[in-house]
Amino acid sequence: MHGFGPVKKQFQGWTQEGRIGSHKVLLLKPATFMNESGRAIGEALRFYKLGPDALTVFHDELDLAPFKVKVKRGGGTAGHNGLRSTDQHLGPEFRRVRIGIGHPGHKDRVTGYVLGNYAKAELDPLSDMLGAIGAEAPTLFATRFYEGELGDAGLIEELEEACLDLAREDRAGVAWSKAHGYRGYTSYASLNDLPARDPRFADLVKLLNKHVARFAEACAFDLGGRKLKLDSLWVNVLKPGGTHSGHIHPHSAVSGTIYIATPAGAGALKLEDPRLPMMMAAPTRRADAGEDHATFVYAEPKPGSVFLWESWLRHEVVPNAAKGERISISFNYR
Template sequence: MSEIKSLFATRLYRAELSEFGDPIDPAVLEASCYSIAEDDEAGQEWCENEGYPGYTSYASLTDLPWRFPIFKTLVDALDQHVAAFVEELDFDLGDKGLSLEDIWINILPPGGMHSNHIHPHSVISGTTYVEMPEGASALKLEDPRLPMMMAAPPRKKTAREDLKAFVYQAPKVGDVLLWESWLRHEVPMNLAEEDNRISVSFNYKWE
């Protein structure tokens, strides 16, 4: 009797941020993101020089949890989500652990996008969603085997999700998504008519 197995699984973790730790009011977190963006002249300058759409604190602020208590509360919750994901991944961490490497704000205006990329120096990456207006971009995830499929025919539109070359996740406000940092991903164009797509992204390293 024939048997077909799924091998080399790529895991994606999705949960409500409030599942662990104290609830965080999305409106307060949104206001904090805008306040930080308004005061972060170095970040504004970097975005302008690099042609980065909207605002990110990635290249300017490296200590959000120390500066702003709401981000310390956020990281306390994220630590628990990452621990749950690590348990699912069956990592053998030895006498080390995973710790926050960096965390940053993304404010993506209508028409803005983030091209596909990976986070090569980290173990777990993820995003929690602060504002997702109607038309805001889903997260696009790419099958890591895609570069090796030189002669493979395309998949049917009705293919199972685990067989598709690209998978889109449309998160809602308050969701947290986690994935292994080698997984290529992108944010397609924000098609919201007026409002910004706001998220907070982060990396965890093994040390």
């Protein structure tokens, strides 16, 4: 379809060079064992002096229905040995094309299932799916969304204690929350110096700085050599039934949230397609549309999840349907 050249043996695998639109592309199929595939990928990127932001990994996904495709950047490995190896060699911030194969139903059948071939009846839908993936339909004006892990369980526990302490002791914040109908507590309007006030928040900021720097690089921000700096940081303790309607964060470049406590049913972060006000007569999307076509995307957090987005992206906190409090810390960088 894209006129790729002949197969070559290099980088501990097989490669083909070609172009997709205006982009020069190298296809690499590692010849290593799956759990060592990161070695081959790392060798290729080092040769071309490229970082993980230039990498797209195509992989099978047990947790997606057969022939369903989703694309994301960053995140965990979900037990996939090839992703785990790539993460170990390059870090998590590469693009993943998740190709659904479905689950065989029992964990004892997984190994044979993922190593087996497609059934004859599956070949036509497989061909359709691969054709759609390979079609030259570039995505314009991409919106980045970062999902990372703080990676410090001890600090998460300390921050939970710190957030609950504030919810009890910050009288101005409690009063503001009550006056503005916030179901729970937020320090948004009462405290603007948490990192200076409490070393636990200062330790958090040191870790967040690294995540924000990676996200800024993925967004291709031209910062003239400077780094984005923390502008504001506040605590949210959301009681059952609490919510926060759709909004943006003006006067900032990057916004985000670190999740401290997310009991079952606490809900997702709901992200809105920024093109929505301009779609006018556009038809609704099919139920099986990928995330890049969705009107709304729901990002499900867990304790330690770090979500980042550009501050103009409209988002909302869905109602907390859990029996306990959902605790998070939000922030802006500029």
